[in-house]
Amino acid sequence: MMQRMQLSSTSAMFYGISHLQWPTTDLERSVALWRDAIGLIEARRGEGYVDLDSGNVLLRLMQVPTIESAVSLRLSVQDVGKAYEALLAAGAAARYAPMRTPELEEMACVSDANGHAIVLWRALSEDEWGFVPELPKQGEWQPDAEELLKRLLAHVPALFRMLVRRKTTRVIEMMAAEAKSPVTRELVIRGYITSSAKATRFRLIAPLKAEGINPDDYKEDFDFEG
Template sequence: MFFGVSHIVIPVTQLERAVGLWRDVAGFTEAKRGEGYVDIDSGNMLLRLLAVPEVEANVSLRLSVGDVAQTYQALLAAGAQSRYAPMKTPELEEIACVSDADGHSIVLWRTLTEDEWGFVPELPKEQGLWQPEAEALLKRLLLHVPALFRMLARRKSTRVIEMIAAEEKSPVTREIVIRGYITSSAKATRFRLIAPLRAEGINPDDYKADFDYE
C-alpha cells in the first residue's frame, strides 16, 4: 500500500552549495544529514539533496510562494539563472522560473485574484435571453463581492436570476437581475448589498420583499 511521496531526490554536484540555496535562501529547514546527502524539509515534503559526481538528469520543482517577484530576485541574487521573469498566465497564476547551479528548474508561482489579473469573467449563463444592460449590471454588482468569494457568488446569482426569468417566462431584465442578486445572497448578509445597489442608483427600499425573502 502506498502512503504518499516522502522525498524528492535532487542530484547535486556541490552539496553545501545546494544546502545554502534551499536552507539559507529559500528558508527551508535542514532535517537530516547522512553520508553524501542532506534532507531539506520543505513543509510538506522532504527534498533529498544527493551528492553525485555529475548530474545526469535534471528535475523541475514547482514552489508556491507569497511574492513571486521578490523570491525570483532573491534566487537570482544567490546565483540562480533566470529562465523567464515573473508573468501572468491564463490560469490566473503569476509564475517565474530559474535554474540552480546544477541546471534544475525552480518554478515559482502563486494564484492571482480576478482583481490582480484585471479582467471580468463571463457570466456562467445556461439558459434564457439576457438583455445587455442586465448582464452589465450584474457584472458591476459582483465587483463589490470580495475576490475570494466572487466566483461562487457569480455562479449562484446567475443561476437564481435565470430561475426567476424562467418562472416568469421572461428574458433576463435589469429588474430580474436586481431581485436575483438580492435573493441569491444569504438573508443574514443581505444588508451588505445595500451600498452596491445604491451605487447603481437603485433604491433598496423598493425591494423590501426580496430582502425579506426566505
C-alpha cells in the same frame, strides 16, 4: 467487476509521494538555497543527503559526483517578483523574469548552481485578468441585466467571485424560469440580494446604491429566508 477489484487492491499498496529528489554536487550550497533562502525546514540529515520539509512532501537534497540530468520544480509563492529577486540575491541564475501567461498565471524561473530549474508561480486573481469573465448563463438575458450583474459582482472579493457568480446566476435564472420571463434588471437585483446569506446582505447596500438602486425598495428581498 474483477478489473475494478484488482485496481482497488493495487492502489491500496501506495500511500502517496514521500520525497522528491534533488541531485547536487554541493550539498551545503543546496541546503543554503532551499533552507536559508527559500525557507524549507530541515527535517533529517544523513550520509550524503538532507531532507527538507516542503509542507506536502520532503525534498531530498542528494549529494552526487556529477549531474546526469537537470530537474525542475515549481514553487507556489505569494509574490513572484520578490521571490525572484530573493533567489537571485542568494546566488541563483536568471532564466526568465516574471511574466504573465495565457493560463492566467504569473511565472518566473531561476537556475541553481547545478543547472536545475526552480519555477516560481502564482495564479492571477480575477482582478488581474484584464477582462471580465462571461456569466455562466443558460437562459435568455436582457443585455442591460447582464451588464448590471457583472458590475455588481465586481464588488465581490476576487477570491470568492467565481463561486458567487455561479450561485447568483443560477438563482436569477431560477427566478426567471418561475416568472416565465427573460432575465431582467429587476430579477438581477432580487436574485443578487436573495442569493447572498442573510447575515451578510448588509454588504450589498453600497454596491446597489453605486448603481443608483435604492435598497429600501427591496426590503422584502433583504428579509427573505433562503
